[in-house]
Amino acid sequence: MRRQEARRGRAGTGLATVGGGLVAASALLYGLPSLATFRGLRTAVAPALAGVGRADHVALTFDDGPDPASTPSFLEVLDELDVRATFFVLGGMAQRSPGLVREMAAAGHELAVHGWDHRPMLLRGPMSTYDQLARTRDLLAETTGRAPRYVRPPHGVLSSGVLAASHRLGLTPVLWTAWGRDWTATATASNVLATIEPDLRGGATVLLHDSDCTSAPGAWRSALGALPELAARCDDAGLQLGPLAEHGLRPYA
Numbered sequence: 082m083r084r085q086e087a088r089r090g091r092a093g094t095g096l097a098t099v100g101g102g103l104v105a106a107s108a109l110l111y112g113l114p115s116l117a118t119f120r121g122l123r124t125a126v127a128p129a130l131a132g133v134g135r136a137d138h139v140a141l142t143f144d145d146g147p148d149p150a151s152t153p154s155f156l157e158v159l160d161e162l163d164v165r166a167t168f169f170v171l172g173g174m175a176q177r178s179p180g181l182v183r184e185m186a187a188a189g190h191e192l193a194v195h196g197w198d199h200r201p202m203l204l205r206g207p208m209s210t211y212d213q214l215a216r217t218r219d220l221l222a223e224t225t226g227r228a229p230r231y232v233r234p235p236h237g238v239l240s241s242g243v244l245a246a247s248h249r250l251g252l253t254p255v256l257w258t259a260w261g262r263d264w265t266a267t268a269t270a271s272n273v274l275a276t277i278e279p280d281l282r283g284g285a286t287v288l289l290h291d292s293d294c295t296s297a298p299g300a301w302r303s304a305l306g307a308l309p310e311l312a313a314r315c316d317d318a319g320l321q322l323g324p325l326a327e328h329g330l331r332p333y334a
């Protein structure tokens with residue numbers, strides 16, 4: 082009941098027709114020169130790489146946290162909605178808030194690797210790239226007692242260094258198929274929902290942000306405000322909203 086009430090708290094309009102292409106295509110193209118060196122990899126794993134999962138499931142993912150100024154609000158709303166999500170965290174942020182990281186894991190959310198900081202991986206050499214991912218993975222494993230499974234590099238840049246480091250670390254790279262452009266200064270709950278909607282379908286991976294540490298101040302409130310209606314639209318369409326762990330992705334690493 083509690084879950085239904087929370088989801089119906091906002092006026093639901095039902096799921097509109099889904100359509101449009103993969104948002105992650107732009108990120109994949111950005112990383113194409115490096116991906117192209119892996120012969121056959123692009124076509125073999127590109128759907129999984131973009132986060133296309135089970136037909137009856139939508140993966141909910143957040144980047145750039147954890148942030149004590151905003152992440153607790155997300156935990157509260159997700160708890161009210163009875164929804165679990167995947168958080169791609171920055172190691173530098175996680176190091177400053179270990180208690181918050183433990184709280185996220187204890188609430189059943191999945192923690193995954195974004196990077197130690199947010200500098201694009203294309204600006205790094207192979208050792209620095211490996212170090213970014215390894216340090217963040219190790220910190221999450223130490224803090225939560227559980228090794229993360231997924232990685233999404235800052236800006237979705239899948240350099241050859243990221244792919245090689247991910248493979249060594251046993252991390253599966255996952256981008257996204259839908260985003261809310263929730264990082265902009267003009268983002269609101271309703272325009273975030275409108276941006277997601279064309280790509281909201283079974284198998285989608287939705288990218289939002291639980292922190293404004295790399296975006297417009299307070300932008301996270303747009304993503305937070307969009308959550309109840311996003312959950313209601315998935316419910317209406319018979320889609321389960323949850324973490325990547327339940328998305329049915331094939332492991333790449």
Ligand SMILES: [Zn+2]
Binds near residue numbers: 235
């Ligand atoms: Zn990010």
